[in-house]
Amino acid sequence: MxxxxxxxxxxxxxxxxxxxxxxxxxxxxxxxxxxxxxxxxxxxxxxxxxxxxxxxxxxxxxxxxxxxxxxxxxxxxxxxxxxxxxxxxxxxxxxxxxPACSRIYARDTFAMIRSGLLGGKTVPETVAQNPLVFATLTAPSFGHVHGTRPKNGHKAGGTCRPYDRTKTCPHGRSMSCMRVHTDTDPIVGSPLCWDCYDFTTAVVWQWHAPELWRRFTIALRRALASYLGLTDSQLRDVCSVQYAKVAEYQARGLVHFHALIRLDGPDGPGSPAPVDGTTLAGLIEQAARGVRLDVPPVDGADVPRVLAFGTQLDVRTVRTGLPGTAAHSDVEDARTSDTLVPEQVAGYLAKYATKSTNVDPASPRPHLARLTRECRRLADRAATACRPDGYEPEEDEDGCVCGTCIDSPYRLLAKWAHMLGFRGHFSTKSRRYSVxxxxxxxxxxxxxxxxxxxxxxxxxxxxxxxxxxxxxxxxxxxxxxxxxxxxxxxxxxxxxxxxxxxxxxxxxxxxxxxxxxxxxxxxxx
Ligand SMILES: [Zn+2]
Ligand SMILES: [Zn+2]
Ligand SMILES: [Zn+2]
Ligand SMILES: [Zn+2]
Structure with a gap:
């Protein structure tokens, strides 16, 4: 050195x-x-x-x-x-x-995530024996979008959408794109047809995404309890689910949740868990696929929706937590195999946490600007949802005739328009995950x-x-x-x-x- x-x-x-x-x-x-x-x-x-x-x-x-x-x-x-x-x-x-403060934030996030993986900073070292799973929960598709595609083992270089070459959408637009996009191409993440793309549901999904995550954690605990043949309250005496999670904006402006999920035994971090990492991964997948959330319409012209996570779900066991297996596989090089090294996962998560929406106020990507406008538009509609069809308000009227539109869950959407409707935290952890x-x-x-x-x-x-x-x-x-x-x-x-x-x-x-x-x-x- x-x-x-x-x-x-x-x-x-x-x-x-x-x-x-x-x-x-x-x-x-x-x-x-x-x-x-x-x-x-x-x-x-x-x-x-x-x-x-x-x-x-x-x-x-x-x-x-x-x-x-x-x-x-x-x-x-x-x-x-x-x-x-x-x-x-x-x-x-x-x-x-x-850049400087963001780096300190990333380092702290890394230290927080790492100590929950391997111990240290007030967390017992034996935590390195607890089963651990890395999961990415995505947003569903709201229409076809342009994107970078993998080719020959590289992240980009592939054709955008070589399918449906003869098909056109109801608006007469092609449903395929034979171009190769790069990361910096502003078209990446934007819809193939702006009229087909469901901007409204995209914003409604993003608005409720934190609640979807909360439902997922409940579903996971229920899945564990049922696997072990226990009631929800008995489960608390046997194990506890701890996680560190980071929200990351994708090119299309919707967040993904990346989470490290750890299973602790009855005595907290480091105490042996009742199931191994492979079983835990299976239960996580089952819980994530099963989460449903009924949400009300924005106004009378809108429809109620049932929200879920996207079908693209990535669940990988980082540690099985079985006795006799290595605490983590530092002999294998993660760049040449699928094995996840805990410290690298902590590194990815810390980096995701510092990413922004990529909404550059000076020159926003058009589809992200469209999502911002959609947030404001839906907040306006929610504020006047009771207004009868064709009702022409007087100039000084605010449009609500019932007095309860103020209670609409969507009325604060405009406040979060700059975050494209995401009001959650970017880096969160469960109470006992780590420092x-x-x-x-x-x-x-x-x-x-x-x-x-x-x-x-x-x-x-x-x-x-x-x-x-x-x-x-x-x-x-x-x-x-x-x-x-x-x-x-x-x-x-x-x-x-x-x-x-x-x-x-x-x-x-x-x-x-x-x-x-x-x-x-x-x-x-
Ligand atoms: Zn600073
Ligand atoms: Zn394209
Ligand atoms: Zn169309
Ligand atoms: Zn009203």
């Missing part, structure tokens, strides 16, 4: 690669600093926020007080900070909004405090039992921090600073990826 030092353009202390002509640092120049000090101030601030693209700026101060003595141990004034204000990272999940993201964040803040303290004292950081101390539930301290901060704004003061922060973040990311590639596969860098 001596090559670690030779990664081009990045070392532990590589200087920021800028010359005085490229940046202005308006704020610092105005305060009479030289370019060099201004650059140092920026570099220190940018590093402190992890090269966030849109840091939040705060004015104010904080005091650390020892509650046993009432003595002010230390004071911190934003005005004394290198750039004259306190900068905090934006914390955005999405890679297209803030929470909040606890990981708290541990990171605690680490930063300990490190800063050690640096102030000129001492090396005491690493004895560090992880346990960082993740401890309660901090044994008599010190409290009292702050009074006001919001001053968001973002760097010049575009040059933002670009520099993003360039530094990109370089740090490339370096970390390169370093991770030297170590083990799967982990997001």
């Amino acid at each position: 001596t090559q670690l030092d030779t990664f081009p353009g990045f070392g532990e202390h590589a200087p920021l690669d800028v010359s005085p002509g490229t940046l202005t640092f308006a704020a610092q120049a105005a305060r009479g600093r030289t370019f060099r000090t201004a650059l140092d101030a920026f570099a220190e601030t940018a590093a402190a926020v992890g090269f966030c693209s849109h840091p939040i700026r705060l004015n104010g101060s904080s005091m650390t007080i020892d509650t046993t003595t009432g003595v002010v141990v230390s004071e911190y004034h934003g005005a004394d900070a290198p750039m004259g204000q306190l900068y905090r990272p934006c914390g955005n999940r999405r890679a297209d909004v803030c 929470t993201l909040g606890r990981l964040r708290a541990a990171r803040a605690r680490y930063a405090r300990l490190k800063a303290q050690a640096e102030r004292d000129g001492q090396p950081l005491d690493v004895t039992d560090l992880e346990r101390r960082l993740l401890a539930d309660d901090e044994e301290t008599t010190l409290v921090v009292q702050g009074s901060w006001t919001y001053a704004g968001t973002g760097w003061s010049t575009n040059g600073e933002k670009e520099l922060a993003e360039a530094a973040a990109a370089r740090a990311r490339e370096y970390a990826q390169w370093k991770a590639a030297q170590n083990r596969p799967g982990q997001p860098a």
